[in-house]
Structures are given as C-alpha cells and as structure tokens.
Amino acid sequence: MNILYTDDTICAIATAQGGAIGTIRVSGKEAITITDKIFTPASGPTLSGRKPYTLTFGHINGENSEIVDEVLVSLFRGPHSYTGEDSTEISCHGSSYILQQVMQLLIKNGCRAAGPGEFTQRAFLNGKMDLSQAEAVADLIASTSAASHRMAMNQMRGGFSRELSQLREKLLHLTSLMELELDFSDHEELEFADRSELSQIASQVEGVINGLVQSFSVGNAIKNGIPVAIIGETNAGKSTLLNALLNEERAIVSDIHGTTRDVIEDTMNIKGILFRFIDTAGIRETSDTIESIGIERSFQKLDQASIVLWVIDSTEAETQINALKDKVIPRCEGKKLILVMNKCDMVNNAEQSDCLKEPSGATILTSADSGMNYEMISIAAKQREGITELQKLLVKAAALPEVTQNDVVVSNVRHYEALSHALEAIHRVQEGMSIGLSGDLVSQDLRECLFHLAEIVGGEITNDEVLGNIFKNFCIGK
C-alpha cells in the first residue's frame, strides 16, 4: 500500500458554520509545534511542555500582534489520538471570520488544508481502525434513525470486523487442512477423513457469508430508507399526499447531503424507520400513446420500490382502478401494495360512510386479482385526514426486523459486493470438494474467498483508488 502523503501536518474546520463554538483539528508530526507558533497559553508552559489529554486556555496570535481569538486547545500525542498522530483541537468562538483566520495562520506556519475524510484515512493508515470501521464513521455521522445509528455504531466499534476475523480464521484453518491434505496426498485414507471435516467447515463459512449477504437488503433499507413509490393519475392527489406526509414530519425530514451517499430523495423518519419516497410522474389521461409512455416511465421507478402507494380519487374510484389495474398489479408482485382512496371527503355523505368503512375499490380489485396481497385505506390528503393511519400502514408494510447493536448487518454496497464475490468463491470451493477436485484447485478458490473478505477490512491489498473512492465522500474535518 502506498502510504499517501501522511508525512505532512493537516488542518481543517471540523464544525459546521453558524454555531456558538467552532473547532479546528490539526494532525501530523508538526501538529503541536505549529499550534504552539500561533497560540499563547494564558499561563504556564507552551503545548510542547504539556501532557496529552489536557486542555489549555489562551489566545491565538494574529499578525501585528493582534489577538484573533481566545480559545481552548486540546492536546493529543500519537499513537493515543484519533489519527494515531500528534494532534491538537482548537476550540474557537463560532465565527467563520475567526475560523478562516486561524486556518490561514496554521497554513502559513506549515499546515496543509485537509481533504475530505483525511483524518479518518490517517487513522486507517496508522492502524487505528480497519477500513470497514472507517466507513462506519461516515455512516454514523449520516445516521438519522435509531436503526441506522445502531448498525453504524456496531460496525465502527468493530462488530463486523470481529465477524470477518472469525470467518478468516475458519478459512485459514480450512486452507491449512487443505494444504496438509496436499502434503499427504499419497495417503488416500487420510484424504477422506479430512474432506468430510473440510466440507463441514466450508458449509459453516458459506452459512455465515450468505447470512451477511442476505442482511444487505435490510441494511440498505435502514441506511438509505425503504423505497416507497407513489403512483396514480395526476388528479388523484399524489403531490398533496406526499406534501401531507412530509409536512406532518417536516421537523425530522433529513436534508443532510450524504457523507457516504450521493443525493437523497425526500426521506422521512416514521417511528424510527426511514422511508424514501420515489417521485413518479402522474399518469395522465390524454391520448393512448402518451399515456402508455407516462405509465412506462412511472413503472420503471415503481420497480425500485418495495412499497407502492397507489393513490386513487375516490370520486372516480372504479374508472381509475379499472384503467390501471392490469398494468399495476403484475408489477407489484413481491412488493407491498397499499391502495390509498383519496378525497374520501368529496364522496357524498351516504357513500362517504361506506368509503370510510369499506373503500369502494376493494371489491373491484379483489375480483380483478384475488391472489394479490394488498392493504386499503381511505384518506383526505388535503384535509390531512387519515395520514396518521397511512403512516401506521407504512410502518407495518416496512416489516423491518428489529436490529440491535449486537447484530451485524451489512449496509455498505462495497462490502456487499465483496461478500457476494466471497460467497461465489466459497460456493466454488464446496462444488470442487463435492466433485473431488484436487486440493490445489480448491485451495485457489479458498484464497480468493479470503481475498474478498480482506478487501472489506482493507490492509496491504487496498490500493489508492479504493481509498480515494471511500474517503472522497467524507466531510472535511473528519
């Protein structure tokens, strides 16, 4: 591994703009001496003469002996720091003018402005954490729900790494047995005994890797939100419903630009579960050609969803359901479908009570596709009636298993891909053993499996491109 530019001293503003307090981090072999150049303690020795894990009050000296700020400096010495290097943290008043001035002074005295995630990258390069733990730092900062927080916390604290380490031990044991078999390959009776033990171990390994691969669908839903498509004709009230849903919970809607994700769609946290709403173009009742194009586009988006909200105007329920049911129903297989009978306030009184009791679409749909498993709810999106009930249905439809901080759940696409490759390799190992393939060929697949597991935690095999991709989406100062 090419140890990228870890020889210099980096600095970055680690807090967002606009608070009462702003913190600047400095890390590298000159961190303490450079900080000493711009900082005068209110009393006592300079930082170089102080113990680590102490705080020192004093001021930052600007040019022309002006005082830039009164600050508190935290002192750390490698390897007992986040990065594993000598580090300081300068806690200033939260003025961007002051923070910029302090940054300029640090740079003038020999620091370099850190890139995204460079502190965590150094922590990884200096052996303070493995790659999956480093990735969890970004996930932790981006976490917006109890479940995503739990997953990231377990991963950051090494839960996933321990699981992988146990797998690695088992695989190494398997490999050594395989090689033992190779050494004694003349003794046929020895081979048969080993092969039985080998396939038992391989089967255990396969089970664990398979479990991890399977956990990704849950992990991904927790991290990025359960994808919910809202479909329906344009006049059915799709936008009104989306607004009603989002406004209800606007306070906890996350607009944070992902540290590990690119762009986030409208997401909403309902009872600790993150939902991600997929915008589909309303299906218009125009000429047949245009309509089918509109339907096709919406349906492509629908395919990404695991929950589908089909919004229907209650005043023309039959027409709308009949117009789309043959196209909607087949596409919803394997998904949770919720029929949202909107505008139930606009149905006349007699009908309305019916509508609330047993929505008019029920029989239509049941007769159309009796095998389809769906829920139905009547709402009035504009008046925000029934929204809470709809949210309950969404939570029920999400049906995510409870994740505790002890559960290892894969939520990272890179890990998922590496595990999938590892799973393929272990399958080849099992297949090879079942058809009596020679030990050296099986051994190759075992090594490939080990390689893919090692990719996750990183190390000597990790190249700069992989590192670059991982850390470029971190925030500055982390």
Next chain:
Amino acid sequence: MNILYTDDTICAIATAQGGAIGTIRVSGKEAITITDKIFTPASGPTLSGRKPYTLTFGHINGENSEIVDEVLVSLFRGPHSYTGEDSTEISCHGSSYILQQVMQLLIKNGCRAAGPGEFTQRAFLNGKMDLSQAEAVADLIASTSAASHRMAMNQMRGGFSRELSQLREKLLHLTSLMELELDFSDHEELEFADRSELSQIASQVEGVINGLVQSFSVGNAIKNGIPVAIIGETNAGKSTLLNALLNEERAIVSDIHGTTRDVIEDTMNIKGILFRFIDTAGIRETSDTIESIGIERSFQKLDQASIVLWVIDSTEAETQINALKDKVIPRCEGKKLILVMNKCDMVNNAEQSDCLKEPSGATILTSADSGMNYEMISIAAKQREGITELQKLLVKAAALPEVTQNDVVVSNVRHYEALSHALEAIHRVQEGMSIGLSGDLVSQDLRECLFHLAEIVGGEITNDEVLGNIFKNFCIGK
C-alpha cells in the same frame, strides 16, 4: 439583581448542524455528576475523580445498554470555567441524531435545555465578565470583517470596560471632592480652589464620553455595514448594478442571521469594509402624482444612507439628471454622492469614449449645484465593466478610520444610548458648576452620569428585562 434560575444545570448543543464534530455543553452545580451518569470512560476513574482541564475518552450509554457514541469529554470546575460553574463539554460525532440522543439523556438525568445565551449570561451573573464583555461575545461570533472582529475582540477582552472604569474613577474622585466641598462649605476660600480643579476633571470626563459617543457612527458602520442607497429610474439598471456588485463578491456575502441584530439586508465585504445596500424602489416615469410618491418613498430610504449611488442611463443622461437633480441634490447633503453612468457601452463609439473619459452628466450637475461634492463613474453593469472601479470608489467614499485592537469604538446601540445620557448629565454638571450651582445639586448629576456608565457594564442595577433583551438574541449554546 434577581439571580435568575442559576441554580440548575443547563445543557445545549453548541455547534451548528452538519459538521464532522458536534459539541454539547453542560454547566451548573450538577454538570459533572450528571455527565458521569451517562458517560463511561474507556479507562480510569469517572469524571468526578478527575482533574479539571483534562480530556477523557469514553462512550455515552443509552437505554438498553446501547452505546450512543464514542466521545471526548472536557472537564472544568468552577470558578475556572467559562460560566464560572462546574462544566463539561461532550465532543460527539457530528450527527444530529446522536446529539439529540445525548441531549435527551442529559435532560432525563436532571439537566434543563439552555435558552439563548444562557452560558454567557451565567458567566456575567457569576462575575466572569461584565455586561459589555458579554455583549461582545455575540458581536465576536457575528463578526465578518477584520474591523468588526477587532472592535468585538477589544470589547470582549475588557478594553471598553477599562476605559469606563477609568471614567468612573475620575467621576468618583470628582464626587468626593464635591462632597468635601459640601462639608467645608463655610470656608469660601477652599471652595474656589476646588471648583477650578473640578471643572478641569469634568472637562476631561466630558471629552472622553463625547469621544465614545462620536465613535458610534464608525462603530455602527463597521458592525452593521456602511449604508449605501442605490437610487435611479427603473430603467437605469439599478437591479443589474446591485446584482453585479453582489455577484462579484457572492462568496463573502454574509447571510448570517445576526446574534445581536435582527435582519440583515444585502451586505457585502469589499476590502475588509462591510457595505449594506438599501433597496429603494426605482423611480418610474409615469404620471406626475405617482412619480412623486415613488420619489418620496425612495428618498425616505435615502435618508438612512451615508453613501448614495445615483444610477443614470448614459443614453439619456441629460433627461434623467435634469428630472431628478433638484430633488436628489438637497437630500444628499452630508452624504457621499456617486453618479453611476450606466450602459456606457450603449452610447455610440464617439460618445462612448467621451463617456469613459468625462461622463456627460458632469457639466450638467456641476452647473446645477456647484457646491455639491460628488464622484462620477462610467460603467456597463450588464457586462460587469467598471464594477471593480466602482468598488474602489465605494471604499474611498466609506473613508472609515483604521481601527486597531487598542481603539475603543462603541458599536452597540444600548451603550450609545447610555453614553448619550451620561454625556447629557456631565453637561449639566459643567453647566451647574459654571453658574455656581450648589454642590449637592451638581452631585446629583454626577451620580446620574455614574449610573449611566454603570448601566453599560451592568451589575446590581441591571434588571431582568435588560438582561432578557440582551441575551435573547444570542445563539443557543453560547
């Protein structure tokens, strides 16, 4: 002074949302014990058993023995802390979810969520700083230019307080001499000797207070920006000019909602000087009645400005200047007037070179009002030609004196008002002495002068309403 609720322990998130690091402050007599309840050090004793000014790594314990975050806790013991009370600062990963969880745990264990500025208010109530220093904390955080930063830093570090303290000593000396005079009022020869010394001291005091009052125009311009009105007919290019000015410097335009100010208009920092642009409605060439209403409205805003940019369409310079000059010129007395000849690219070539060398409005205006002191510049706002030159003219027109960190400049309206009252009182003292008013009457005015000076630094005379007004505009966590 009613010591407002300083008996409980407060907590607040002190950093803005979205950074790599988030900090929670805790202050009050239970700060350390409450933090201990939710925090487990990675090794060693609990916080209660540790020395102040140390950092401890460990984790925050949530419910069901879940780990909320791995954190660093800073420890302070009163009176050696910002608030003067026992305090901790919990440095977490910058996730709003985590910060909210930690806040909830603190509150569940006996903390109260702090109001705006409550930490600084406690620092004041506990005698760590006077009121003018407390106010400077908010100014420091809001500072966006070198000059506003210098003013706030001087005030926070007690420069203003020292000046006031010297004034107070002089006034107390004067008062004691006056009372001495009262005691010996039978001895006429003694009185005359004293009166001469008294008026000398009173004159010194008057000089200092007057200087401080006068400095407010500079201080206010530095803090809130130099008010610049852009006037002109709607088709003259007023909006284009404003956009050109702002876009040029968009990167350093401040959108921070003031901690001590209410709403900030469009402001721009040019070469370290803050300008505040006052929007005036364009004067329309419609019927006479409407036009005059439009002019009146714009002129009311013009009155607040110290610099006036009069934007004129070069292609109809004569008409536009003649239409408004009789109304503009008299209102610009005491202000800096800059004639901005816009659209100079649209004048034909021969004229254009004229326009650039000597703008066509020059002679017109000079003949109209020969005594008026003004500058003139040709620009093409749409093409952004001449904008840099216009900025130079603005900086020149600003003509702010250089402020150093040793200069005491008043920038706070509350201080300005108190000083103005103090000035009136000292004037009455001087008047009383000159007309030979009896010592006890003069003494009353001296005490009033002292009272107004004391209002600035605060103390026993400060009531809750004043405190409330000062701290309500602080940010939370400060």
